[in-house]
Amino acid sequence: MVVAKFSIDGLVDKPDIIGAVFGQTEGLLGDQLDLRELQKSGKIGRIEIDVNQSGSKTFGKLLLPASLDRVETCILGAAVESVDRVGPFEASFAVDRVEDTRAEKRRKILDRAKSLIKQLLSTEIPDSKELAEMVQNEVKASEIGTYGPENLPAGPEVGKGNEVIIVEGRADVITLLKNDVTNAIAVGGATSNIPKSIIDLANEKEITVFVDGDRGGNLVIRSLLNVLEIDYVARAPDGKEVEELARKEIIKALRTKVPLDQYLGLDKAQKQQAATNRKEREMQQHSTNFREQNRDREREHERDRERQREQVPIRPQAPQMPSQSAPFHRGQALPDGQSDEDFNISEKPFIKDLRADAPDDEAENDGRLQTMEPSQIEPREEQAKPILESVILGQLSNGLSDLSGTLRSRLYAPDGNVVKEIPIRELLSTLQDTRGIYAIVLDGVITQRLVELALERNIKAIYGIRANPMPRRHPELILYTKEQGKIE
Template sequence: MALGCLSDDLKNGGGCVGGLSASMKYVIYADVEIDGIVEKPDIIGAIFGQTEGLLGEDLDLRELQKTGRIGRIQVRVSTKDNKTVGTLMVPSNLDRVETALIAAAIESVDKIGPYSAKVKVTKIEDLRAKKRKWIIERAKELLRKWEEEEAPESRKLAEEVLKAIRAAEVISFGPEKLPAGPEVASASTIIVVEGRADVINLLKHGYKNVIGLEGATIPKTIVDLSKKKTVIAFVDGDRGGDLILKNLINVAEIDFVARAPSGREVEELTGKEIAKCLRNKVPVEEYLEVIRKEKPTKVLTIREEKELG
């Protein structure tokens, strides 16, 4: 039985068929060469017979195997040119010193059946090291899976906290105390929306250069800002948005126009929808050209109007 079954045993918590139990500490590997044709039982019998009494009763292979301190000896052989060659695997639950003594005793076997033989230990493998390595790799795998499952929820919680913080960033701007983001005064470009709820929604999604009109009448603060900054008018996709936009364009220097999708309000848009609307903004001249044309009675977004035009 190949040692490769050990990793499966570690996963399943069981022992390996043929004696390579996951409870064993070490495995002795040895090469064997016999000057004749023999069978596996001949090799195993020679090992037990020729090591008997060598190391005293405490390290007698038969007794050790009965008590489970030595596992079943595994033998693989092949024959060629009237010789038998193969490998031995001897599982051990002894300590390091005792395992090394058993390995040396096995090497002392010099006759198998009627033929001369040579046994050479090639290595002693620490199964616990293999088990530790498997445990570490498995732990990494479990941790990666755990993080993949938990991270989205953690990110969602972090986003909720961040949104709450950003909502608290609403300031009062100008003599009219208009709701605004903290960067309206310093930003070279500002986003003008209809009301406080719109301001809060944009702040939640990271737009700090936003300011609200708070009514159909255009405040002087907005007019003054439009003379010094690039202004994006971002209104609802309904008739009310059309009217506010018309008033804005009449009294302030608006540079770009962005609108929510038809029938939607800016305050209810998601971050992705806000970004798309702002990305699709059009110069005010283009907007004015569109509204001069005849339109269907339903309210259209600017992009829809452009396509119809």
């Protein structure tokens, strides 16, 4: 077993560290010592990470179990030390020690052999029936073979029956063979590169996925769901692996298998309330922003109307008629030397068309009041544009909730319709071949590479689970995550 210590200049999670180890050692030592190939063949076990975080740094211990010889194990340890980055952060790995776990196993074997000898001497020699059963169990364990061009570890009945059980590794297949389950095949762990033989089997047979009772088991199921249809899901008890189970536990787990839909419901039940609360908060925030935008537009329109009123010329006032409530009597002094006759005429109803009597230039000005210049009228499309963008951003938030736990992404058009829904691993290549995308929603991490490609394609928004630290801000691009909300 390789025991290494590491230090990273940033905050990262366990999957990030494991991905960096696999990614930066891939192809470094050839196919025979490639970590993925060794894990598929069962020559190395699952990498265990013990993580501690302090301030803005991450440090801890890495455990890499291996069933190789001493020289090959030490070569793997040196390869681990070559990892110098985890995500965007610099990192350093140093092998603390290489333990020979076989010595401890030998000691246990010797102790067990002594115990068996004492037991054999103190009991009777087994009869012929017991001897036959012992031999039969050994033969079952030796029946493991391979399936397909990928030489996947499999039981002898995989290609014959109508049901197939998919497990993680070779050790799981051997355990099931010892307990009379002969239709199991190993997929090779939580990998995004599912063998084609597994996909072909899923198209022809009823598939049951039997995984460990830990987070790795969930990752295996999610990886398989991206490329094939699963009928049933069986899980080992919490904290246990399939290869550790006794016969009774294996039988119980397979008998209590559940349909995929029911499993997904159980898996999401614990997250349902939290997701609902997040969605309500996001919708409330979008609604608040929408109301504020409407108020801002109303205030702007009111200021425009005030400016237009100030530019309107003053129209001529009609002569004031004498008030009917206070009629003029003959003999009363007239203002400005008017005569009775003049006033009699002015007492007649005063009806006058001001526009007809107004000068030509005033009439023209009055006409301009009735037909405003097109530049003074805001186009309806421009008025509706902020409203449309707000609605689309609300759809993006809903889409992010819909994609939770699927490892998929969606591309949205400017009208808010979904153009494509694809696995995250195909997102970058699809963006390079697709035009007219308005926004991206993904159940994953927003990376610097994705942001740069989005800017090249004139994309306006990216919604994701979380985002890596960005060296600089891009005001023309909206970045939104579930963890941080809108990134300013």
